[in-house]
Amino acid sequence: MSDTNSIYCPNCSQRTSIERRAGWNGKGYVYEIGECNSCTQCFLVKRDGGRSIVELQPHSLAKPVDEAIPSPIREDLEEAYKCQSIQAWRASVTMARRAIQNICIEKGAPVTRTITPKTGEPKKVKNDLINQINWLYDERIITQDLKDWAHEIRTVGNTGAHPGDAEDTQPVAEQDSVDILNLAEAFCGPLYIAAKVYNDRRLGTP
Ligand SMILES: [Zn+2]
Incomplete structure (x- = not known):
């Protein structure tokens, strides 16, 4: 099974993981504030029922x-x-x-x-x-x-x-x-x- 916390960080451009800081449920998805374990940038994380990340905001590339x-x-x-x-x-x-x-x-x-x-x-x-x-x-x-x-x-x-x-x-x-x-x-x-x-x-x- 793939690691559902694994991300490519849009801020530090590292393949790293995200740490949950807060979260709530809404309309079939789970929303979280997640922090990059590499650069500590925070993101809004949207997950599906299987906990896979379907969206990360902001997703623009800082680098x-x-x-x-x-x-x-x-x-x-x-x-x-x-x-x-x-x-x-x-x-x-x-x-x-x-x-x-x-x-x-x-x-x-x-x-x-x-x-x-x-x-x-x-x-x-x-x-x-x-x-x-x-x-x-x-x-x-x-x-x-x-x-x-x-x-x-x-x-x-x-x-x-x-x-x-x-x-x-x-x-x-x-x-x-x-x-x-x-x-x-x-x-x-x-x-x-x-x-x-x-x-x-x-x-x-x-
Ligand atoms: Zn990062």
């Missing part, structure tokens, strides 16, 4: 994702962390997958590709993320390691986004969500965060 990461990608990652803060594991990995696709597009990966049906004219269709990640590797924008990470995020993100096929019924667990978001942020390190440090030095700006 946002690094600003060197361009905004559409950063917003995807911040939303992924918000999903994680309310234990929405599937939604969190789906947003991480979306961040990877936005990175591919930002780096110039083709958004369409041409297919030739057996009958009829060639036509343009939406490109798949699998092709876009491979394109980044082929163009030497990412290394083999980063390509492997991106495909891992893509695969787990697919599990989060699509109801199971016969072979695709693995639930997305808390650890998957933690790992995939770590990988997604780490993926942005060399592409945006380290790149900004380097470019600032080259341009002589602090």
